[in-house]
Amino acid sequence: xxxxxxxxxxxxxxxxxxxxxxxxxxxxxxxxxxxxxxxxxxxxxxxxxxxxxxxxxxxxxxxxxxxxxxxxxxxxxxxxxxxxxxxxxxxxxxxxxxxxxxxxxxxxxxxxxxxxxxxxxxxxxxxxxxxxxxxxxxxxxxxxxxxxxxxxxxxxxxxxxxxxxxxxxxxxxxxxxxxxxxxxxxxxxxxxxxxxxxxxxxxxxxxxxxxxxxxxxxxxxxxxxxxxxxxxxx
Amino acid sequence: xxxxxxxxxxxxxxxxxxxxxxxxxxxxxxxxxxxxxxxxxxxxxxxxxxxxxxxxxxxxxxxxxxxxxxxxxxxxxxxxxxxxxxxxxxxxxxxxxxxxxxxxxxxxxxxxxxxxxxxxxxxxxxxxxxxxxxxxxxxxxxxxxxxxxxxxxxxxxxxxxxxxxxxxxxxxxxxxxxxxxxxxxxxxxxxxxxxxxxxxxxxxxxxxxxxxxxxxxxxxxxxxxxxxxxxxxxxxxxxxxxx
Numbered sequence: 001x002x003x004x005x006x007x008x009x010x011x012x013x014x015x016x017x018x019x020x021x022x023x024x025x026x027x028x029x030x031x032x033x034x035x036x037x038x039x040x041x042x043x044x045x046x047x048x049x050x051x052x053x054x055x056x057x058x059x060x061x062x063x064x065x066x067x068x069x070x071x072x073x074x075x076x077x078x079x080x081x082x083x084x085x086x087x088x089x090x091x092x093x094x095x096x097x098x099x100x101x102x103x104x105x106x107x108x109x110x111x112x113x114x115x116x117x118x119x120x121x122x123x124x125x126x127x128x129x130x131x132x133x134x135x136x137x138x139x140x141x142x143x144x145x146x147x148x149x150x151x152x153x154x155x156x157x158x159x160x161x162x163x164x165x166x167x168x169x170x171x172x173x174x175x176x177x178x179x180x181x182x183x184x185x186x187x188x189x190x191x192x193x194x195x196x197x198x199x200x201x202x203x204x205x206x207x208x209x210x211x212x213x214x215x216x217x218x219x220x221x222x223x224x225x226x227x228x229x230x231x232x233x234x
Numbered sequence: 235x236x237x238x239x240x241x242x243x244x245x246x247x248x249x250x251x252x253x254x255x256x257x258x259x260x261x262x263x264x265x266x267x268x269x270x271x272x273x274x275x276x277x278x279x280x281x282x283x284x285x286x287x288x289x290x291x292x293x294x295x296x297x298x299x300x301x302x303x304x305x306x307x308x309x310x311x312x313x314x315x316x317x318x319x320x321x322x323x324x325x326x327x328x329x330x331x332x333x334x335x336x337x338x339x340x341x342x343x344x345x346x347x348x349x350x351x352x353x354x355x356x357x358x359x360x361x362x363x364x365x366x367x368x369x370x371x372x373x374x375x376x377x378x379x380x381x382x383x384x385x386x387x388x389x390x391x392x393x394x395x396x397x398x399x400x401x402x403x404x405x406x407x408x409x410x411x412x413x414x415x416x417x418x419x420x421x422x423x424x425x426x427x428x429x430x431x432x433x434x435x436x437x438x439x440x441x442x443x444x445x446x447x448x449x450x451x452x453x454x455x456x457x458x459x460x461x462x463x464x465x466x467x468x469x470x471x472x473x474x475x476x477x
Binding site (some may be wrong): 004007008010011012015018019022023080083084085086088089090091092093094095096 | 291292293313314316317319320321323325326327328329330331332336340341343344345346370379386
């Protein structure tokens with residue numbers, strides 16, 4: 001049974017990646033949106049002078065961009081499945097509904113991480129150039145990006161499944177997603193801020209935020225896993 | 235299957251109801267269909283035909299009552315049941331950004347089909363699409379999509395095949411292919427087909443069902459049906475509208 005689910009999960013992930021590499025719809029729209037957000041931040045903050053340390057607000061800016069960018073991709077990932085009744089075909093196959101959830105969330109996570117990997121160097125170049133950074137703590141950043149993005153992809157996939165059949169799906173997703181992201185955002189910004197500021201204290205703050213995000217991931221992924229069957233069957 | 239039943243049943247539906255809010259799309263359906271039969275379902279738009287097929291294919295849960303397909307409960311044994319059933323819908327149920335071959339290989343993976351490449355080639359040939367197997371289905375005509383959809387539904391050799399208006403939008407050539415495939419596998423498969431085409435439905439069926447407002451208006455084996463009386467009953471139900 002586990003090998004069957006594993007095979008199905010791999011097939012769904014592979015299918016999503018092949019389709020995305022072919023159309024580049026999600027990566028292009030998310031990537032461009034994220035980069036444009038960085039440019040807007042840069043223009044807006046260039047008027048603020050040099051009276052503040054960009055490291056103090058860097059984490060918040062980054063996660064704000066990631067949250068909004070992820071919403072753009074989440075809706076598209078399910079719209080693909082709705083095209084020509086593909087979701088119905090998927091639901092007709094002998095696959096446990098949670099496997100569909102993990103495959104869709106896994107695909108969304110991969111695309112989100114790809115966009116984040118593209119955004120981070122641009123962000124560093126625009127905002128952290130010339131700033132003294134503790135590279136040993138900066139090396140922790142991938143951990144919080146993966147943990148935070150896992151929560152976003154998991155909860156987002158569940159909510160996108162709920163909203164894909166509604167008439168105002170973008171609005172419905174935003175209304176449900178942003179409030180549910182609040183606890184994750186708190187932990188992710190705390191951890192990212194700790195990693196950027198660095199030092200012993202910064203690393204301590206990082207792990208506090210990281211624990212918060214991991215706790216959120218476990219709770220929300222378990223809840224999504226439990227609810228997915230009900231939501232796709234409703 | 236019922237105690238003492240001589241013929242194994244493909245469908246056993248008892249007092250099946252499916253409601254959407256206060257509206258009952260299916261209201262107390264009772265049907266038994268033997269294995270190997272061909273059931274044609276007729277009825278006006280909104281009669282509950284598609285809802286019935288969705289319940290039987292495990293896409294929708296019943297609100298009350300029970301439905302068994304090949305002796306398996308559509309709710310409790312849903313995952314296992316899905317390996318024994320196939321659906322050809324009026325929507326192709328295919329990914330437009332995958333090629334014909336990739337679509338079939340993907341679904342072969344989902345169903346755990348043995349020797350998937352061999353099976354996929356065999357079916358692409360059967361539906362006369364082997365020469366287009368590397369083309370994205372986004373570029374296929376309606377008839378080609380429907381032929382590929384037939385191949386997708388037959389991939390895992392289902393015992394019961396559900397057909398939701400399978401002939402709609404097909405060109406005569408695609409119709410012939412579908413007719414040929416049905417004739418080829420008819421002996422060892424059970425078919426449940428929704429149709430608005432009385433002639434086609436009656437020509438193929440061994441059992442006919444007319445639904446209106448979610449209820450059974452008529453359910454009889456083909457040999458018990460008087461065509462003129464059947465058409466009259468059908469015409470009178472069309473005016474009954476939605477459930």
